[in-house]
Amino acid sequence: MAPDSFRSALIKTAWGDFLATFSEKGLKELRFPNSDHPRPGTTAARDSWIMATDNAVNLILQGQEPSELPPLDLAGTQFQQTVWRLLQKIPLGSTLSYSEVAARAGKPGAARAVGSACGANPIPLLIPCHRVLARGSRLGGFSGGLEWKERLLKAEGLSLV
DNA sequence: ATCTTAACTGTGT
DNA sequence: ACACAGTTAAGAT
Numbered sequence: 001m002a003p004d005s006f007r008s009a010l011i012k013t014a015w016g017d018f019l020a021t022f023s024e025k026g027l028k029e030l031r032f033p034n035s036d037h038p039r040p041g042t043t044a045a046r047d048s049w050i051m052a053t054d055n056a057v058n059l060i061l062q063g064q065e066p067s068e069l070p071p072l073d074l075a076g077t078q079f080q081q082t083v084w085r086l087l088q089k090i091p092l093g094s095t096l097s098y099s100e101v102a103a104r105a106g107k108p109g110a111a112r113a114v115g116s117a118c119g120a121n122p123i124p125l126l127i128p129c130h131r132v133l134a135r136g137s138r139l140g141g142f143s144g145g146l147e148w149k150e151r152l153l154k155a156e157g158l159s160l161v
Numbered sequence: 162a163t164c165t166t167a168a169c170t171g172t173g174t
Numbered sequence: 175a176c177a178c179a180g181t182t183a184a185g186a187t
Binding site: 097098099102109110111112113114115116117118119129132133134135139140141142143146149 | 183
């Protein structure tokens with residue numbers, strides 16, 4: 001197999017099958033359930049990574065803290081990595097605004113850029129971009145579809161105005 | 162309360 | 175250099 005051909009696996013959940021794609025380094029991308037998933041073919045990624053991913057995804061969908069995460073292979077710019085790292089520190093059930101994340105990243109005023117970084121997040125759920133709302137607890141946007149953002153927040157027990 | 166306009170930053174083209 | 179994006183803040187209606 002080619003050096004950079006990725007291995008993928010379906011993650012079965014109550015909300016449909018997510019598609020997890022792995023590199024040699026770890027989980028590289030997680031896609032929401034939808035019809036145009038390519039067939040995963042032989043799932044040759046390490047079993048432990050698949051199990052960890054499956055476990056984490058399903059727990060988060062139930063609003064629980066994942067017990068363990070697979071290694072993440074995050075590819076992005078410096079700013080994006082900073083933002084993504086910050087997002088992972090948001091406790092389950094709590095939220096931040098885009099401007100707050102920007103401030104924590106040391107770039108006050110870059111709220112809009114944070115929105116872009118969130119949209120570029122390759123691994124939703126494990127990197128909780130859904131816990132970032134617009135100012136005043138307004139929902140804001142979501143690349144994967146607002147239904148998911150709402151669903152995830154609801155699972156974490158958040159009441160959305 | 163809602164609409165319009167303008168600043169703002171990082172990223173892709 | 176330019177336009178866009180998961181924003182915000184300020185003004186106008």
